[in-house]
Amino acid sequence: MAADGMHWDPVMETMDGEELRALQLKRLRGTLERCAGSPFYREWFKEAGFDPAAVFSLEDIRRLPFMDKDTLRGGDPTRFLTVPKDDVVRMHSSSGTTGQATVIFHTARDVEAWTELVARCMYMAGVRRSDVFQNMMGYGLFTGGLGFHYAAERIGAMVIPAGSGNSRRQIQLMRDFHTTAVHVIPSYALYLLEVFADVGLDPRGDTDLRIAFLGAEPHTESLRRRIEESYGVGAFNSYGLSEMCGPGVAFECPAKLGMHVWEDSFLVEVVDPGTLEPVAEGGEGELVFTSLNREGMPLLRYRTRDLSSIVEGTCPCGREHRRISRIKGRSDDMFIVKGVNIFPMQVEKVLLGVLGVGSNYQIVLDTVGAMDEMRVLVEVAGELWHGEVRELNRLRSRIMEELRQEVLVTPRVELVEPGSLPAGEGKAVRVLDEREHARED
Ligand code: AMP
Numbered sequence: 001m002a003a004d005g006m007h008w009d010p011v012m013e014t015m016d017g018e019e020l021r022a023l024q025l026k027r028l029r030g031t032l033e034r035c036a037g038s039p040f041y042r043e044w045f046k047e048a049g050f051d052p053a054a055v056f057s058l059e060d061i062r063r064l065p066f067m068d069k070d071t072l073r074g075g076d077p078t079r080f081l082t083v084p085k086d087d088v089v090r091m092h093s094s095s096g097t098t099g100q101a102t103v104i105f106h107t108a109r110d111v112e113a114w115t116e117l118v119a120r121c122m123y124m125a126g127v128r129r130s131d132v133f134q135n136m137m138g139y140g141l142f143t144g145g146l147g148f149h150y151a152a153e154r155i156g157a158m159v160i161p162a163g164s165g166n167s168r169r170q171i172q173l174m175r176d177f178h179t180t181a182v183h184v185i186p187s188y189a190l191y192l193l194e195v196f197a198d199v200g201l202d203p204r205g206d207t208d209l210r211i212a213f214l215g216a217e218p219h220t221e222s223l224r225r226r227i228e229e230s231y232g233v234g235a236f237n238s239y240g241l242s243e244m245c246g247p248g249v250a251f252e253c254p255a256k257l258g259m260h261v262w263e264d265s266f267l268v269e270v271v272d273p274g275t276l277e278p279v280a281e282g283g284e285g286e287l288v289f290t291s292l293n294r295e296g297m298p299l300l301r302y303r304t305r306d307l308s309s310i311v312e313g314t315c316p317c318g319r320e321h322r323r324i325s326r327i328k329g330r331s332d333d334m335f336i337v338k339g340v341n342i343f344p345m346q347v348e349k350v351l352l353g354v355l356g357v358g359s360n361y362q363i364v365l366d367t368v369g370a371m372d373e374m375r376v377l378v379e380v381a382g383e384l385w386h387g388e389v390r391e392l393n394r395l396r397s398r399i400m401e402e403l404r405q406e407v408l409v410t411p412r413v414e415l416v417e418p419g420s421l422p423a424g425e426g427k428a429v430r431v432l433d434e435r436e437h438a439r440e441d
């Protein structure tokens with residue numbers, strides 16, 4: 001791209017609203033035409049009585065049913081491809097387990113378009129060739145690793161592909177190679193502050209950090225400020241989901257008044273999760289995205305379950321791509337611990353498979369130190385509760401290990417007396433979120 005100092009992609013970033021809508025419609029029609037060539041979508045359109053050739057406005061897409069994680073789960077994921085299998089060069093999946101994960105395929109052109117989108121985001125926040133970018137996100141199936149990696153290289157920054165964890169080494173790398181920008185899960189950024197203190201260093205004075213990208217999990221404005229102040233950086237909210245590409249779907253500009261959705265690439269709708277009707281402009285609802293610039297596996301009206309709203313008015317930065325507010329929560333029961341998506345049903349499935357587990361359980365999320373902690377309280381079967389301690393310890397270790405394998409996060413397991421957990425007549429409160437970010441603003 002021919003960056004102009006302010007914009008990585010001046011053509012797309014300075015388009016006015018009207019031009020953007022026209023481009024969206026053109027790309028939407030192209031996407032629908034591509035979909036119509038695939039057996040899955042042909043059937044999908046037929047069942048909905050939808051004629052992809054009869055789309056003349058962006059609103060016409062509302063005649064299509066929504067897709068969601070359930071649509072994608074199960075069966076052969078290649079059925080969603082709109083290109084021959086050989087055109088696929090990469091797969092990713094949503095963070096979470098193999099059981100629940102959804103698989104997303106990319107062609108070379110998709111990887112290219114995605115790289116450009118994330119480069120656009122990073123450049124907008126101020127990353128340049130002279131920067132040293134340390135990516136502290138997990139590399140692998142999770143999109144936060146490679147997505148940012150390619151983009152930073154594209155800009156010409158030097159990338160340190162540190163990956164997640166290994167905190168003391170992260171700090172060492174920052175100091176040895178003068179890292180100026182990082183990509184980090186917000187809860188991990190907080191935790192790392194403690195490690196800085198342990199090794200007697202202050203990120204403000206003892207590093208060259210100036211930019212932090214915060215993504216992959218919900219966080220509050222006050223958490224952002226805390227990170228900005230304690231690290232001495234500008235922190236930018238980065239939103240994305242693997243189903244749309246990964247990071248690069250919506251991103252904060254320096255005005256930090258919401259995240260610009262890159263509308264040349266995604267069509268965003270905000271719907272009431274109950275009625276599935278569009279909310280009034282500016283109202284809160286669930287984000288629904290349609291990919292407009294994906295070749296391998298475009299998704300139409302994909303329900304994210306993420307709750308947000310369109311920020312009204314114009315952004316001082318001049319970009320007319322509409323903005324969404326910070327993610328306020330989820331319309332399903334998924335929760336995110338240390339950047340990993342978890343559903344209560346996964347915990348339940350594990351518990352049901354372990355002999356000695358009683359009839360009730362509860363998941364409690366806390367902030368301990370600065371880190372998320374997931375505790376699982378499990379009622380034990382009556383006979384075991386009154387039995388040997390050794391047996392109980394064995395049961396506890398077994399549950400912990402099986403949960404770790406299923407949800408990829410190591411929970412603390414506490415065995416409790418049968419009948420001691422709240423069991424009302426209504427819907428059980430399976431997840432108690434007592435974390436700081438859940439209680440703040
Ligand atoms: P994945 O597909 O595994 O990358 O997970 C995507 C999900 O992570 C989104 O649907 C959101 O629930 C969550 N997520 C990603 N980025 C953010 C963010 N900046 N703020 C809040 N939630 C986020």
Ligand code: ZN
Binds near residue numbers: 316317
């Ligand atoms: Zn802006």
